[in-house]
Amino acid sequence: MLGEESTVLQRPRDASCLKDFLNVMNAATASSEDSSQSEEEQEKCKNFEESIESMNPMDFKNHFRLRRSTAEDLILRFSESENLSDTDCGGIKHVSCRKSVYIYLWYVGNTVTYRQLGNLFGVSVSTAWSTVKTVATFLISIGRDYVSWPRGVAALDIINTFERKHKISGIIGAIDCTHIPIKKPQNHGEDYFNRKQRYSIVLQAVVDANKKFIEVTCGEPGSLHDYRVLRRSKLYRMAQSRYEEIFPNSTFIIGDSAYPSTNWIVSPYKNYGNLTDSQKKFNEKHSSARIVVENAFGLLKTRFRRLLKFTEQTNLAAITNIVVSVCILHNICIIKDDLFENAESNIQNNDEQQADEEHELDHGNNRRE
Structure with a gap:
């Protein structure tokens, strides 16, 4: 288990990026799957992963529903899984293991649609679905532990x-x-x-x-x-x-x-x-x-x-x-x-x-x- 995350607050490099990030985050978190807005195209969030890395421990846990250290342990074990390819992380091309775990955690922690999830992380709807499915399968594979x-x-x-x-x-x-x-x-x-x-x-x-x-x-x-x-x-x-x-x-x-x-x-x-x-x-x-x-x-x-x-x-x-x-x-x-x-x-x-x-x-x- 990794040590506790630092309590030092880090700031995003660009204030406008943080504003855009929070707007998309709040919309995605508060939205309902059966809302009519779920069918509307939304602009993909830019630099979302950088914003995640800039979160302080409290914000990270509020949004991802667990501590950063717990997420880091999942990412490490997911990347080392024998069932996954080192190059494409389980057949999902262009999605890193870190991003895959973040996508899964955001999906299970909120009630966003796959369209909103894809827009948030800059991937297609099908990739968002495949990523959630892959990480869920990985967790089941280690479930006996x-x-x-x-x-x-x-x-x-x-x-x-x-x-x-x-x-x-x-x-x-x-x-x-x-x-x-x-x-x-x-x-x-x-x-x-x-x-x-x-x-x-x-x-x-x-x-x-x-x-x-x-x-x-x-x-x-x-x-x-x-x-x-x-x-x-x-x-x-x-x-x-x-x-x-x-x-x-x-x-x-x-x-x-x-x-x-x-x-x-x-x-x-x-x-x-x-x-x-x-x-x-x-x-x-x-x-x-x-x-x-x-x-x-x-x-x-x-x-x-x-x-x-x-x-x-x-x-x-x-x-x-x-x-x-x-x-x-x-x-x-x-x-x-x-x-x-x-x-x-x-x-x-x-x-x-x-x-x-x-x-x-x-x-x-x-x-x-």
Whole structure:
């Protein structure tokens, strides 16, 4: 990891260049993808990369949503990737690795169109799209280094942290789903129409006690209930076939009332007005521990505002890859202690959870007792 960036303020060489740069930047950041202005040609920004290099640390983080040192580490690793050519940076001619990472970070941190993104960085719309796709693919290729199911000492640390904070022993993670808004897909669009009357794909995640993702599943249609998404996921198959390996020493994950209580998932008691005081207290502790996954989603969507809307493209595979890539980037920021101040309270995962499936077994009762 590179050292912290200098706090010395640097000034652009040309004051008029800075004025033009800020005008384009503000327009691109504030614009919406479905605005009529998104179709208008805009003058390409000149010397934008020089202006980026002249930013002080605070401005850089405000615009790129992470510290310059974190971006520099990404640029270095991207340039050293075995999957990329040294001459054309992954087949994208005339786009340096540095510029490629900047383009990707600007796209996932804002809601600009590809036309606006291209104008900002002086590239074509197709190049802007290819660049975002390439960097997202790169991040997924290194994802195992940052998103993985905890084992051994790592698992013990998570269990101890949950127990220290919430007085419940055995928790290895908290699970939940959130919806990523998309444009109506060309095929089977009705499957993606969710209960909020919007089109979306589902992001399912398990997080540790520090809001870091330890398992991610993305791409299921928005009409599916959370438990159905889990049943279709790799996590469920692993839990069924390799239970002792995934959940050693009777550890478990916690989820809200959308999930059944089993030998590896513990959900709160359903409240039909007859809960005992101890059951109510358990639900309170359970809720205080489970909120970490909602906070993680809030932090993710506040930092990477692209997840608030994907209304320009309909390529579901590409959208899914971008979503997964920012989950990886989210973990990288946490590992590097690259915090995003005042973000957690801005976006809440307020989806109403309604059970739409019958659960014949409730193995979690003894665990809760």
